[in-house]
Amino acid sequence: MDWKIGLIFLGLGVLLHLPTAQWALHWDSFSWIGIELLLWGLAPIALVCAGARNFNPSARGESHRATISSIYPCLLIAFASLLWGIYSGTAGWILRGISIAVSCFLVLLLNSTNQRLYQMVALGMLAPVSTWTFAHQIHWVGQKLATALAGSVLDLRKVYHFYKGNVIGLVSTDFLENQQCSGVRLFGTSLLLVLTLGFLSGYSWFRMVYLTTVALFWIVVWNAMRIAYCVWMQDGQSTLIQHNFVLYDVVCLLGILFFTWSADQFYSALSYKEKDSDKESEKQDAALADSALGNVSTGPTSNASLLGLVLSGVAIAGIVGLGGWQLYRWFGLTNGGSRTLSSEQVDQILDGLEFKTSLKDGWVISRTQGAAEGFAPIFRPFARWPHEQWELTNERLKGSAMKLRVDGLWTDAIAPQWLWQWYGWKTGASTLPESTGPNQDAVAFGMSRSIVEEGYVITKRLYLPDPSDSRSRYVQVSLVQESVRPIADPQQSLQRDLFPALYDEIQGGFNASHSTGQAGIEAP
């Protein structure tokens, strides 16, 4: 029975994330399956593992079947989640409400126990957590480990390299491995496949934890090998080597799965006797449970009135329907939905952006091609990652060059320092610059790297124009000054004076594009 619940829950999770899956499959590498989908997969696995293998209802005196009276509070929680989600504009809360309602429905349908209901509700509250807010942190740790291991391999091969934060650079040529060091590849896909394998094999929670740990280990190892190979091939080459990354994805995925399977074999061989004894004890538990449950009244109909069932059904259908409608409205899948800009359009607008404002005091702005420290992170929430950079120079003020950069398209507000931290900058505490307007998103912070590099950044989110969408996506506009000396107050003041005009110029470019009707739809 629990297997069925798990499978249905998993299927539902996949269905709810069809836009993500669709978008992932359109990409040339299948490392893009959303981490939210992964959590939806984890929920039934954890449920089955926690319930089916280690839970003996009769032994703990929790053999009562779920009743309408125990479902009502859950439905109340689901309704509150839904309302809060609509009010605050958070898709995660709506998904939680829906998942709790669906849990109630499944429990009624499958005649499960109260204990199972509470477990499913608890997992439902956890499952659809919006992970984009911390995905970059997962990748930051994973990438750090992968880069360190890749560096060890390169050390063994005597390929001379250095680190800039999470990115490896080559000594022999002016090269930074931005592409391969932009996040842990195949993370979601591999983990999902490994956990599904464990789920289908009916493993215990301890074995699932072991399998997950081993899978994470091999994901990091194969990412490291991939980075090391790409850097090694590039060593001593003046031109950029082209790689077949789809082939690398396939090889890495097969490698991860093979070694995880091998590790699973190790577990099986090591605990061979224990497994047999487990089976015997399970059989005994099942026999005990059957005998205990046989004495307990069964079926929801014996405990609940028809009116209660109808009310529950209506409430569940209402919550699911209302939440689904709201999600579809937000994600722009209905006609005349969201009018915000897609990442592709943002890219186009930035490509065509010309700074018409005459900058004061002899400043000249020019577009930078191929920025050394620029990358498209693998944990980006959309298919493309707009990144543009301009350089501001002044003939009169030698050594006061600045960089204006626009990065990424985000839906969740993440710390603006992450981009610089990725390249090894140690950032100081954020402060609010005085002359960057009333928007509280604007922050300024100093940073340092190696023993000489210093920097100062003023950065501010630029929300893409869509007044109807409370979940507006945004790009990060930053004005950066880098030097080998600490950035003194007059230089910071110069930067603060320049920033608002440049920010307004970029905002004007987006507004103009929006008013000319270039806005479109993009699946998250």
Add this chain to the structure above:
Amino acid sequence: MLRFLAELPVLIIAWLSDALEIALRFLGRIFRFGDQEESEQSTGFSGRIRRAIGQCFWFLARLITYPFAGFFFRGRRFWMFLGSIPFFVAWLGIFGLLLAVVLNHERILNRYLSRAQNAYTKQLGTLGARYSLRWIDDQDYANADRKFLYSLVEIQAGQNDAGERVLEQLSPEDSAGLGIAHFWRAGKCAAELDAESIDGPARQEALKRFRWHLSHASGVRPAQIAVLEAMDAYWDGKPEQAQSKYREVWQADPLQSVGYASLLKRLGNQQESVQVLQEGAQRVASVLRTDPWNRTIRYQLASILEAKEDWGRAEQIFMEGVQIHRDAEASVAYRNFLDRRTSAGLKDPNAFREQAYCLVRLLRTQGATPSTLDVASRTFLRSDLEVAGLQRELNQWLVEGLDLPIVHLCLAVCKVIVNEVDSGVWHVEQATRYDSSMQNLVVPICDHLILRASENRPLQKRLDDWKLALEQKSQKQVVP
């Protein structure tokens, strides 16, 4: 007593065997609980603890013996063991790799350090800086000496600011840093004080900083520190002490001649200053004769001669250097010397002979570069009287046989400026007769002079006519 001593070995063996028995009994009591049959009987908190310890023991025993015991597995379990071999081997490989890298961490960084040193020796600063990036942030590894190397490679890579920042970090003003970095800072302060552009409290502050860094300076030749000490005495208002200290240094090291002569000049002792330069040049020249490949000695000798304003001998020294070394560094040194000589020549408006010589040498060694054309316009675009003086000296150089094509070319320009266009054409013909490549120089010089003489319309017209006449001549030569 003796009996006891005789029995002692036997007693020790007996005590040891008793202790072993007790220990085995104790351990046996604990690990027995790891066994499944025993675990059924263990109850209570202490029982659970014992069972956990026992289970851990048996698990570890199984894990350690797994690689050997696996070959004795039978049936399905044996195939599981075979399936686990890739995991085991790969895991051990990764673990071994990490262990090897961790244990050899310093050795690996030493590899990068030696490469950085090597790159610095070969004057590949950019490469050296990249090698240094690997270890510069390692707090345990990057000591002051290594940071100093980093500063040197950064300076060699053209990143002077970065290199100086490191040197500043290595020479703090509140604690002991690296002696050589303090010496560098003291030298920097001395240059500030020498410029004499600062005064009052700022000068006092600079003097204070200079003395602090000088007191912590080390790692260089004592003579180098003594020079700064002499300057300190001079700024402290003790000229005799400064002179005597510098004299000691100079007597030991003639390479300090320029600095000592400069000090004497400041103290108003012009005659002795000249004598010092004269004697210093003789002593350094004798050293150079024994070691003509030594660039440092060669450039020091040239600098003494430059300070003496003996430009001819200084040039000879540089040209010898070009002939001996035959590399870019020697050529660049000679070009820089010519620039210095030209600047010095142009300072005196009546030094026509020197100006004519410098222009001829610049045109010969550098061709029609922007800097050479700038010198040409500054030399030619002057009053007719001055141009006549220049012409006179050029004729003298012609008699003396200095680079005939270039001298003819310069004379041609002078003739055009003094309104003798036909004569100008004739001189160009003479120049091209000696060296056909002179035609490549005529047009850029003419164009540059036309551009610069924008306020002198008649001269512009003459230059245009001259250019036209030369073009017609060359066309006639092409189509006979």
